[in-house]
Amino acid sequence: MTSKIGFGxxxxxxxxxxxxxxxxxxxxxxxxxxxxxxxAATNAAMPDADGPLSRYVGKHPSGVVDGTRFLDExxxxxxxxxxxxxxxxxxxxxxxxxxxxxxVAKDGRILAWGCERHNCGYHNWSISITPDGASADxxxxxxxxxxxxxxxxxxxxxxxxxxxxxxxxx
Numbered sequence: 001m002t003s004k005i006g007f008g009x010x011x012x013x014x015x016x017x018x019x020x021x022x023x024x025x026x027x028x029x030x031x032x033x034x035x036x037x038x039x040a041a042t043n044a045a046m047p048d049a050d051g052p053l054s055r056y057v058g059k060h061p062s063g064v065v066d067g068t069r070f071l072d073e074x075x076x077x078x079x080x081x082x083x084x085x086x087x088x089x090x091x092x093x094x095x096x097x098x099x100x101x102x103x104v105a106k107d108g109r110i111l112a113w114g115c116e117r118h119n120c121g122y123h124n125w126s127i128s129i130t131p132d133g134a135s136a137d138x139x140x141x142x143x144x145x146x147x148x149x150x151x152x153x154x155x156x157x158x159x160x161x162x163x164x165x166x167x168x169x170x
Contacts, residue, residue, distance in 0.1 A: 051131025061112045075133025084154040101169040113169035121147030126167035139167035
């Protein structure tokens with residue numbers, strides 16, 4: 001009887017931790033120390049011919065692929081730096097400390113999303129980047145008063161615009 005109770009409590013704790021945005025082996029810490037083996041993949045990877053960043057589709061931004069995290073890729077960092085003049089916005093994206101979602105392929109681009117731990121509804125980001133890393137649009141949502149306000153988009157074209165709602169994750 002005790003082993004059934006212990007198993008039930010362990011399962012409940014695991015479910016509670018995942019509901020609170022805590023990382024598991026499928027969603028490693030943002031320091032990238034756990035190798036992402038693709039078990040959390042939700043989208044088929046785009047063919048390599050589409051660009052070198054395609055190998056991250058289905059992986060988490062915090063996961064390691066071929067020894068490198070998505071956000072540590074030189075082409076990702078360069079494309080984000082070219083679009084986002086605000087150093088604090090870049091800092092938030094590259095050093096977020098919360099959950100993230102598997103990277104998806106959408107409309108010929110790659111979309112990555114992450115957020116601040118325990119504050120995802122109020123502080124989150126997205127990168128929409130071409131598979132070859134040539135250009136990126138970057139969304140930043142920081143609104144301490146409302147999870148439903150506008151997000152700021154830094155566009156590869158050099159412009160900035162406000163769009164309704166949080167940054168997209170899919």
